[in-house]
Amino acid sequence: MILVNSNTKVIVQGITGSEGSRHAQYMLQYGTKVVGGVTPGKGGQTVAGVPVFDSVEEAVAKTGANTSIIFVPARFAADAAFEAIDAGLGLVVVITEHIPIHDALRFVNYAKYKGTTIVGPNCPGVISPTISKVGILPNSIYNRKGPIGIISRSGTLTYELSYLLSQAGLGQSTVVGVGGDPITGIDTVETAMMFEKDEETKLIVAVGEIGGDAEERLAKAIMEGKITKPVVGFIAGRTAPPGKRMGHAGAIVSMGMGTYAGKVEALKNAGVPVAKTPLEVVKLVKERFH
Amino acid sequence: MAVKFFYSSNSHHCMRLLEYKGKDLLYKYGVEKPRGIVISSPDQVDAGLKYPVFVKAQVPFAGRAKMGLVKKANNVDEAKAISKEYLGRVIQDFPIRKVLLEEGSPIKKEYYISMTVDRTNERYLILASPEGGIDIEEVAKEHPEKIFRGGFHPFAGLRDYLVNDLTKFMGISGPQAKSFAAVVYAMYRVMMDYDAELVEINPLALTEDGRFIAIDVKIMVDDNALFRHNDINVEEEGDLTREELEARAAGFHYVELPGDIGIIGNGAGLTMATMDLVKEYGGEPADFLDIGGGASRDIVKSALTLLLKDARIKAILMNIFGGITRGDEVAYGVIEAIKEIGVSKPIFIRLKGTNEEEGRKILAPLNIKIYDTAEDAVQDLIKTVRGGR
Numbered sequence: 001m002i003l004v005n006s007n008t009k010v011i012v013q014g015i016t017g018s019e020g021s022r023h024a025q026y027m028l029q030y031g032t033k034v035v036g037g038v039t040p041g042k043g044g045q046t047v048a049g050v051p052v053f054d055s056v057e058e059a060v061a062k063t064g065a066n067t068s069i070i071f072v073p074a075r076f077a078a079d080a081a082f083e084a085i086d087a088g089l090g091l092v093v094v095i096t097e098h099i100p101i102h103d104a105l106r107f108v109n110y111a112k113y114k115g116t117t118i119v120g121p122n123c124p125g126v127i128s129p130t131i132s133k134v135g136i137l138p139n140s141i142y143n144r145k146g147p148i149g150i151i152s153r154s155g156t157l158t159y160e161l162s163y164l165l166s167q168a169g170l171g172q173s174t175v176v177g178v179g180g181d182p183i184t185g186i187d188t189v190e191t192a193m194m195f196e197k198d199e200e201t202k203l204i205v206a207v208g209e210i211g212g213d214a215e216e217r218l219a220k221a222i223m224e225g226k227i228t229k230p231v232v233g234f235i236a237g238r239t240a241p242p243g244k245r246m247g248h249a250g251a252i253v254s255m256g257m258g259t260y261a262g263k264v265e266a267l268k269n270a271g272v273p274v275a276k277t278p279l280e281v282v283k284l285v286k287e288r289f290h
Numbered sequence: 291m292a293v294k295f296f297y298s299s300n301s302h303h304c305m306r307l308l309e310y311k312g313k314d315l316l317y318k319y320g321v322e323k324p325r326g327i328v329i330s331s332p333d334q335v336d337a338g339l340k341y342p343v344f345v346k347a348q349v350p351f352a353g354r355a356k357m358g359l360v361k362k363a364n365n366v367d368e369a370k371a372i373s374k375e376y377l378g379r380v381i382q383d384f385p386i387r388k389v390l391l392e393e394g395s396p397i398k399k400e401y402y403i404s405m406t407v408d409r410t411n412e413r414y415l416i417l418a419s420p421e422g423g424i425d426i427e428e429v430a431k432e433h434p435e436k437i438f439r440g441g442f443h444p445f446a447g448l449r450d451y452l453v454n455d456l457t458k459f460m461g462i463s464g465p466q467a468k469s470f471a472a473v474v475y476a477m478y479r480v481m482m483d484y485d486a487e488l489v490e491i492n493p494l495a496l497t498e499d500g501r502f503i504a505i506d507v508k509i510m511v512d513d514n515a516l517f518r519h520n521d522i523n524v525e526e527e528g529d530l531t532r533e534e535l536e537a538r539a540a541g542f543h544y545v546e547l548p549g550d551i552g553i554i555g556n557g558a559g560l561t562m563a564t565m566d567l568v569k570e571y572g573g574e575p576a577d578f579l580d581i582g583g584g585a586s587r588d589i590v591k592s593a594l595t596l597l598l599k600d601a602r603i604k605a606i607l608m609n610i611f612g613g614i615t616r617g618d619e620v621a622y623g624v625i626e627a628i629k630e631i632g633v634s635k636p637i638f639i640r641l642k643g644t645n646e647e648e649g650r651k652i653l654a655p656l657n658i659k660i661y662d663t664a665e666d667a668v669q670d671l672i673k674t675v676r677g678g679r
Contacts, residue, residue, distance in 0.1 A: 019584065019614060026644075075517055095614070097583060100515035101407055102485050105444050108412055113445075124613050136613045138643035154559020155583065156611045159643055160664070163611075180558065182409040209559050213410055236562040239569045240578070241547070248426050249404040249417050249490055277567055279665050 001128035001174045002149070002194040002201075003091060003117070007066070008132045011059045012037040013080045014071035015047045019095075023071065023136050024048040030133045030142075035063035038080075056080075056087040067091040069125065069134050077121065078103035085116045093134050094120030094185070104183040111185060118185025124155040124177035135177065137162070146171020147202035148285065149195035151188050153180050153214060157207050157236060160278050165205070168282045173200040180209070188214040189221050196227050203230045203288055205281060206272075210237030213257045219266035232284045233267045233274040235260055303513040304487055305524065308348040310390045312507035315484060316491070319476035322503045326392035332374040337366050340393045345372040348388040349381060355424065357381065363391075395503050400493035401460060402426045405477050407487050408441055414481070416440045416452070416474070420460045422493035448478040466500055473502050484522070485515030541589045542581045544596070549574025551671065552597035552606035556581050556615045564609040567664055571672045576603045584614040590623025591630075598631055605636045605675050609664050610643070617641050617649025625652060636674050640667040 010027065014020040015037025025048045028034050036051050036059045043054035053059035056068065068089050072080040077096040084092045085107065092111065099121045111118045119126055125135015129142040138159060144166040152158035158177045165172065176191050178184055186194075188206060195201045204227070208215045215235060221227050238260045257263075264274045273288075275281040307315070313323040326343070327336050347359035354360055359376065363369035373389045380386075402422035408415035418438040421429050430437050438459045440452050453471045457463075462470045477489045488510040495503045516522060524538075537544045543558070547565075551573045555561030561580040568575050577600075581593050597606050610620050620641065633656075640661040641649050650660050661667035 023614075074514060098514045100485055101487060101512050102444075102482070102515070105407065105412060109444055138611075138613055138646075140646070141643065152559075154557055154563075155613055156555070156557035156560035156615075156643075157563055159611045159613060160560060160563070163642065164663075182407065183412060207559070209562065217410070234563075236559045236566065238566045239575070240562050240565065241545075248402070248430075248492060249406045249415075249488055277570055277665070278563060279663075 001131065002191075002198050003119070003174060003176065004067070004126045004128045004132045004134050006131055008091075008134060009033045009035045009063065009065045010067045010069055010134055011035060011053075011056065011063065011065040012069050012071065013039075013056065013084065014073075015039060015050075015052055016042050016045065017071055017073075019136075020071035021047050023069075023095075024050065026136075026139055027069075027133055030139045031130075032132045032134065035065050056083045056089070060087050060089065065089070067093070067134055069093045069095060070120075071095055074098040074100070078107050081107040081118070082110060085111050085114050088114075089116060091117045091119070091134070092185075093123070093125045094118060094179075095123065095125060095136055096120075097122035097181075099181070101181070101183055104181060108183055108185055119176065120179040120181075120185060122181045123179030123184070124158055126174065126176050128174045129172050137175065137177070141166060142172075142175070144169075144171030146173065147200065148172045148205055149198065149201040149203070150175040150205045150207065151191045151195070152177050152207035153188065153209055153212075154207060154236060155180070157234075157278070161205060161207055161234065161281055164278055164282050165285065168286070170282070170285055173198060182212070187217075189217050192218060192221065192227050192231070196229055201229065203232065203285060205285065206231055206233050208233065208235045208263065210235065210240055210260050210263070211258050215263040216257050216266045219270040219272065222270040222272065230288045231272045232281055232288060233272050234278065234281050235263050235274060238276065304510040305513055305516070305522075306350040307509045307511060307522070308350060308388065309346065309507055310348060310388065311522075312509035313504055315480050315509060316476055316489075316504055316507060319479050321473050321476045321491075322501060323507075324392040324395050324503060324505065326390055328388055328390050329373060330377065330388050332370045332377065335366055335370045335373055335391065339391060341365050341369070343369055343391045343393055345369055345376070346390040346392065347376040347379075347386050348390055349384055349386060351382060351384070395495055395505070396498040397495045397505075398498050399496045400505070401496070402429075402492045403474070403477070403494050404488060404490035404492070405481050406489075411441055413441045413443050414448075416442075416456060418456055418460060424492075426492060448475065462496075466496065466502070469502050480509065484509070484519055485512045486510060487512050540592045540596075542579060542585070542593050544593075545578040547575045547577050549576045550602055550604045551675065552576050552579075552600065552603040554579045554581060554593055554597065554606065554608045554610075556585060556610050556612070556620075557583065560609060560611060564607065564664060564668075567668050568607065568672075571668050573668070573672050573675065576600065581615070584616075585620070585623075587619050587623035587626060590620050591627045594624060594627040595631060598627065598634055603635065605638065605671050607667060607671050608637065608639045608641075609667070610639070610641050612641075612643030612645060612649075615644065617643065617645040617647075618652060619645075621649035621652035625656070628656065636671070638667045638671045640664050
């Protein structure tokens with residue numbers, strides 16, 4: 001497994017909000033070691049049975065947390081991320097969506113400089129089934145440990161694929177929702193490299209969408225021999241009409257990348273089969289195992 | 291058919307400022323623009339301008355010149371006639387509310403320059419070319435060596451050395467070098483101060499008398515950052531289509547498509563995958579409707595109501611896999627929509643994930659089958675729609 005394991009000790013930033021408190025509870029029910037929460041000005045309270053602190057620094061000092069999950073509203077979320085990075089946490093999962101892109105650009109780069117791993121923003125989080133969950137993925141469908149690592153740019157599609165694979169008896173080592181924003185912390189390729197080094201993971205399922213160049217770069221990393229484990233792909237948006245243009249600049253930067261056909265071709269050239277439907281992913285995974 | 295824009299990343303939307311607004315922002319930071327006026331009625335056409343002028347419809351999409359939305363007027367009467375033709379006209383569902391009249395400029399040379407966010411390298415990027423104009427994408431394709439690409443890190447910011455490199459690449463020297471650098475820094479300030487994701491000047495004209503003028507400007511501002519830019523008025527400036535405004539007000543993302551199967555999903559990826567699945571089984575999606583993450587019952591209600599009222603739609607497929615979205619909340623939204631306007635067409639609901647059991651209980655009185663998998667729901671839907679023909 002990668003990123004999240006039995007040593008993961010989590011604080012919830014924004015724990016006194018409705019999503020923060022609800023998901024603190026769900027994570028505890030799943031077995032995650034949630035050791036505290038942070039909401040400035042609300043230190044001293046207890047939510048979901050864990051203590052609330054005024055700052056991340058204080059929470060880390062008192063609980064020994066090494067991971068944070070952020071539910072703070074978008075306009076304050078970047079500040080929460082900087083605070084978590086400054087407190088020296090190793091992993092920060094940013095659930096919040098609608099964070100301004102310039103803010104994300106800054107804290108993602110700051111995290112790199114300080115050695116913090118960021119997952120998200122606008123992501124469902126990370127789960128190592130039956131061990132620990134730092135995210136909002138539904139508990140009920142993650143009951144099977146196994147050899148498959150899932151990387152996904154889409155939240156709900158992550159659940160869909162996990163559910164179908166588990167139903168077919170194919171458990172997961174870790175499931176990582178890297179987030180759908182233009183700027184994210186770890187991306188598809190970086191996550192694939194982690195799975196490559198992880199002994200438990202035997203096969204990688206990469207779930208993408210039209211737009212961006214994550215799948216094209218994954219294909220390149222495979223061609224270069226950086227990823228040798230089998231990969232199965234799925235890309236949403238096969239029938240979607242083309243997207244809003246980002247001026248001439250968008251066209252010049254992408255040079256035709258980002259389309260469904262382009263992504264499928266890049267992956268196929270790298271030997272990665274791409275399923276047309278979520279159920280076909282299961283079929284392709286099974287084939288690769290036999 | 292009203293398909294125009296399709297956002298491929300989950301929640302990431304940009305607002306394209308109308309040309310005149312973009313020019314005004316850059317002008318605030320010292321970038322010159324052609325002399326002209328913005329009007330919203332043909333009566334406002336000004337005799338004080340130096341004719342001929344260019345009459346430019348203010349629309350938030352590309353390809354304006356090819357649609358005949360930029361015309362030359364030789365005198366006041368022609369300018370009035372063209373303005374009258376543009377104003378109030380609806381193009382791609384966007385009503386033209388403003389027209390820009392601009393004097394021509396004595397142009398010596400046209401450049402291309404833009405600043406944008408480089409998602410892959412997580413930094414900023416300048417793209418520029420000494421061969422500006424509408425064929426810039428061709429230039430990039432045929433002569434990539436004529437395109438300058440210079441990245442800079444957000445912590446370092448824009449630095450003189452990069453601007454110097456760029457100036458040299460553009461073949462600009464002497465007294466013009468300084469005014470060109472001022473344009474680049476102005477673009478950078480607009481980018482930072484207005485949370486822009488794109489600041490593009492094409493063409494940036496060098497005039498016979500040695501000044502730089504922004505002939506056309508495209509600025510895209512991050513929707514998510516509008517809360518800190520009160521001087522950008524989304525509705526008044528009219529840079530959004532009616533549909534976009536409606537979806538924004540209702541709290542979901544909707545795109546009309548040509549088919550007859552209504553689709554609702556949570557999350558852009560799952561919703562797109564649902565469209566793909568419907569197509570795979572021979573159906574034609576009538577829409578893309580993403581209720582987003584953690585949707586309230588009100589959002590679900592207005593989303594379902596929209597599709598129930600759409601006469602083109604024969605059957606509706608709801609594909610919900612809850613994470614932060616809760617099955618019970620979705621179920622209440624469905625019940626409320628149906629209570630209000632009744633079930634006018636078959637609805638197929640797939641519900642999994644967070645609070646799935648509660649959701650199923652709430653929906654039980656409707657006697658609608660709740661599916662476990664999207665494939666089963668789609669197959670039954672297609673059978674019903676085909677059988678009913």
